[in-house]
Amino acid sequence: MEQQIKNKFSNIFGAEPVMYCAPGRVNLIGEHTDYNEGFVLPAAVDKQIVFAVKPNSVGRFRFFAYDLNEQFETEEDKIQKSDTAWANYLLGVVAQFAKAGKRVPAFDCVFGGNVPLGAGMSSSAAIEVGMAFAINDLFGLGCSRLDMTKFAQMAEHEYAGVNCGIMDQFASMHGKAGHVVRLDCRSLDFQYFPLDTTNHLLVLVNTGVKHELASSEYNKRRAECEAGVRILQKYYSGVRSLRDATMEMLNAHCQEFGDVVYRRCSYIVEENARLIAGCKALADNDFAAFGQFMYGSHEGLSHKFEVSCKELDQLVAIARTVPGVLGSRMMGGGFGGCTISLVEKSKVADFERAIKAGYKTPDGHEPVVLNFIVLWISYLHYILLSLVN
Ligand code: GLA
Numbered sequence: 001m002e003q004q005i006k007n008k009f010s011n012i013f014g015a016e017p018v019m020y021c022a023p024g025r026v027n028l029i030g031e032h033t034d035y036n037e038g039f040v041l042p043a044a045v046d047k048q049i050v051f052a053v054k055p056n057s058v059g060r061f062r063f064f065a066y067d068l069n070e071q072f073e074t075e076e077d078k079i080q081k082s083d084t085a086w087a088n089y090l091l092g093v094v095a096q097f098a099k100a101g102k103r104v105p106a107f108d109c110v111f112g113g114n115v116p117l118g119a120g121m122s123s124s125a126a127i128e129v130g131m132a133f134a135i136n137d138l139f140g141l142g143c144s145r146l147d148m149t150k151f152a153q154m155a156e157h158e159y160a161g162v163n164c165g166i167m168d169q170f171a172s173m174h175g176k177a178g179h180v181v182r183l184d185c186r187s188l189d190f191q192y193f194p195l196d197t198t199n200h201l202l203v204l205v206n207t208g209v210k211h212e213l214a215s216s217e218y219n220k221r222r223a224e225c226e227a228g229v230r231i232l233q234k235y236y237s238g239v240r241s242l243r244d245a246t247m248e249m250l251n252a253h254c255q256e257f258g259d260v261v262y263r264r265c266s267y268i269v270e271e272n273a274r275l276i277a278g279c280k281a282l283a284d285n286d287f288a289a290f291g292q293f294m295y296g297s298h299e300g301l302s303h304k305f306e307v308s309c310k311e312l313d314q315l316v317a318i319a320r321t322v323p324g325v326l327g328s329r330m331m332g333g334g335f336g337g338c339t340i341s342l343v344e345k346s347k348v349a350d351f352e353r354a355i356k357a358g359y360k361t362p363d364g365h366e367p368v369v370l371n372f373i374v375l376w377i378s379y380l381h382y383i384l385l386s387l388v389n
Helices: 004-011 087-100 123-138 144-159 167-172 215-237 249-254 254-283 287-304 310-321 344-360 380-388
Strands: 018-026 042-055 060-065 070-075 108-112 179-182 190-194 200-206 325-332 340-346 368-370
Touching: 004 018, 004 042, 004 060, 018 123, 018 167, 018 179, 042 123, 042 167, 060 087, 060 325, 070 087, 070 144, 087 123, 108 123, 108 368, 123 144, 123 167, 144 167, 144 190, 167 179, 179 254, 190 254, 200 344, 215 254, 249 254, 254 287, 287 310, 287 325, 287 340, 310 325, 310 340, 340 344
Parallel strands: 060 108
Antiparallel strands: 018 042, 042 108, 042 179, 060 070, 179 190, 200 340, 200 368, 325 340
16 A cells, blocks of 8 residues: 555656555544543554655645545645545644644645545544644654644644544554553543453444534534533532533532433543543453443443444444453444444454344445454554655
8 A cells, every 4th residue: 555655646746755654543442531531542553544745846735635536736825724625634734733833835745545434443533643744754843742633633623623532633643552542631641551462352343334523413412511511610610521520410410401411421421430440450451341341331322422323233232142242332433433342352253253144234235344453553653664765
């Protein structure tokens, strides 16, 4: 893939590019908690977006989306949201550097990769993060990883219209081989946890239903959580976000919340608790306990937060019937995309069989099952790629 993208660059722009890449991510537990200043537990994986980039002297940004075979260009000093959806991810990042007072000179870029689109594996975050990393490195702009993570997140807010949290961009920027990372989305402190894959694997199953985060439900959930916080703040001065809420607080004011906001808020409080307990289980190598937290997470996402869909629920229901599947849940923003399951290695083939026998995608195909997910070989890969080329 790297070679193809590099060749494409040379064909279009007649020059040798510098190569970069950024990974997609999985999330073991802690969904929709990031924008509530809670915890998440993602890991970068070996699916990636690759970039071929080089400064040009024509005063224009010229982008080519390899997978779509589409080109986009705009004048260097006219960065604004465009009608081309994919270009907005790149333009949004350029705009963030500019906002931070870092001038980004004109460049050419070809990008493409194998992070499945709309599958909840953060292909858009990988595009934003890879673009930020490439610009920073190519022009020596001196931004930190955290700065670039935030630029990538703000690109999503301002140019893609999704008020996402920081998890996806953070995970793509901070992946470490063989580890998941627990991120405190308030302080942005993080801790790596080794994931022992000797006897257990993470298996993704793609429903084949594309999620449409920007299509309002995501932003609506965020607004519902904020409405809950506003109610709590009338009674508890120390509450800044749902991170500070407890079930006692919610129960004391459940009338005022109303059914929907109460369920949204209680899911967040419980999910943060599941994540903290889940990390302890992981540290103790207690995969059975961790798996139960994953099932609990799915229940909450489905019934309280209501971001699942019938296909995701169906896949989790099948997972529950297969011995050796310790846990399973929808992953990412929801409304489609993948489930993530924790499976005993010796039972992965049984699981795959059961899934293929019991589930068909909406267009009648067998679902794509991604197992043996290799955790990302750390961010060194970015640098290796640029050195090799
Ligand atoms: C999307 C967002 C993330 C996060 C997840 C849900 O992936 O981009 O910030 O909120 O949904 O956990």
